[in-house]
Amino acid sequence: MADSPYAKINFTKGKGEQMKAFLILEDGTVFTGTSIGSTKDMISEIVFNTSMTGYLEVLTDPSYAGQAVVMTYPLIGNYGITPDMESRKAWPDGYIVRELSRMPSNFRCEGTIQDFLKEQDIPGIAGVDTRALTKILREKGTMNGMITTNENYNLDEILPKLKAYTVGDVVSKVTCAEKYVLEGNGKKVALLDLGAKNNIAKSLNRRGCEVTVYPAHTPAEEIISSNPDGIMLSNGPGDPADCTSIIEEIRKLYNTDIPIFAICLGHQLMALATGATTHKLKYGHRGGNHPVKDLQTGRVYISSQNHGYVVDDENVDPKIAVPAFKNVNDGTNEGLAYVGKNIFTVQFHPEACPGPQDSGYLFDRFIEMMGGTK
Incomplete structure (x- = not known):
């Protein structure tokens, strides 16, 4: 060359x-x-x-x-x-x-x-x-x-x-225009659509959940007032630090007792809402074969990933959250468990099927956190 x-x-x-x-x-x-x-x-x-x-x-x-x-x-x-x-x-x-x-x-x-x-x-x-x-x-x-x-x-x-060229505000571009519901007979889940893949809501719906999908800029008060059994924060595009107004609303959700499960951008925004920081990776993680390690069990899962930013482990207050998963390839953060809260977040995509269903159990964990069974 x-x-x-x-x-x-x-x-x-x-x-x-x-x-x-x-x-x-x-x-x-x-x-x-x-x-x-x-x-x-x-x-x-x-x-x-x-x-x-x-x-x-x-x-x-x-x-x-x-x-x-x-x-x-x-x-x-x-x-x-x-x-x-x-x-x-x-x-x-x-x-x-x-x-x-x-x-x-x-x-x-x-x-x-x-x-x-x-x-x-x-x-x-x-x-x-x-x-x-x-x-x-x-x-x-x-x-x-x-x-x-x-x-x-x-x-x-x-x-x-x-x-x-800068990417700019792309969350507003990809989120749904108005809320909608996937009917179910089980737990009621509020899904904040930051750019959600269809299979996130379907993964919950297949487990019996009634899923109400909300636009990204929905006030926290509206979600809380609907009395959901749990809240899901979806994946999405762009620099998480640019989502300042959404971070403020997620901070309000954090301060409730409602169980919360977050994926990818949602994981990053919850970290930012609780005082942590993020940074841009040199070339990101995008593919269907990224190994992640569960730090509690030591088990390694094959994951699907699509992100250019990660949460800085060293800037996570251990009184607020502790690392739950890490990337086996480069050691970066892949998930957090929040101390004293029914909140856990992951950087990878459990709704995808690379393993083919290695990390789908995380949806079951979320349902158990809400007090139900799959």
Whole structure:
């Protein structure tokens, strides 16, 4: 790889009449490939996901709002689009793959990923050496980038725009517009939708819970007044420290006696609401094979993860909370147990099925905390 920050790296062979596309990183590196999906220009934060399957779940995970996703697995789209949407639409700003399957094969297939990207107005690029790209992101850290089909792009104009890009308030973008209910005969759970994947509410509903889903900016008083048996704080996108108004409401929820279970962004916001801090990882944890250790039992679980920020263990007051899980790969915090409270939080996704159901027991623990049985 050339040392010049303006080096153009072309990893594609002849593709007939397919439109060229370019991925431009903020360090000046340019990858050339072919356009997939929308042909509009896109600037976003570039992140990578190491999952070997589940590309539709990745595309419809609201936690990817404000980001463009690099799939490290080389062949994407081979089973097409299936009824496995994790939300109402796709959320990434862009999609970057090595090879896109042209002939999907699966008995549940309802269409191609190419058509899906076009319908969702998501620009993408195929034919990129995603191994080389991922190495850059691992070595230099997550950075901003642009996908464009303009062959006459001007780096001197583009690079300042890339450096200036910020993700901004994406929780408001992904949360539900109004509350809704999944009926059930068991415990009543209030789910604060910070960008919730569908399977969180379904995991509770399958265990008999009646789940009321609330928009992210719902006042704590409204949730408390509904007399829920428990409160769930969901996953979501963006920098947790930017969610200042939501953190204030979560602090009010913490000061009740209502059992609380939080996932991913919800885990981070509860930590911030109780005086801890968070920081951004160099390149984040995004994939379906991250090992996490339960510090109480010593058991290791395979987890699904999608986050760029973590809670700082050293800034957690041991009188308020203690680490409950840690990441086996890098030792970062993966969960907290709150002292004297019916509250526990995890950084990973127990509603996902990477193990395939290694950490689903955490929903059972939550129901037991509410005084019920699954």
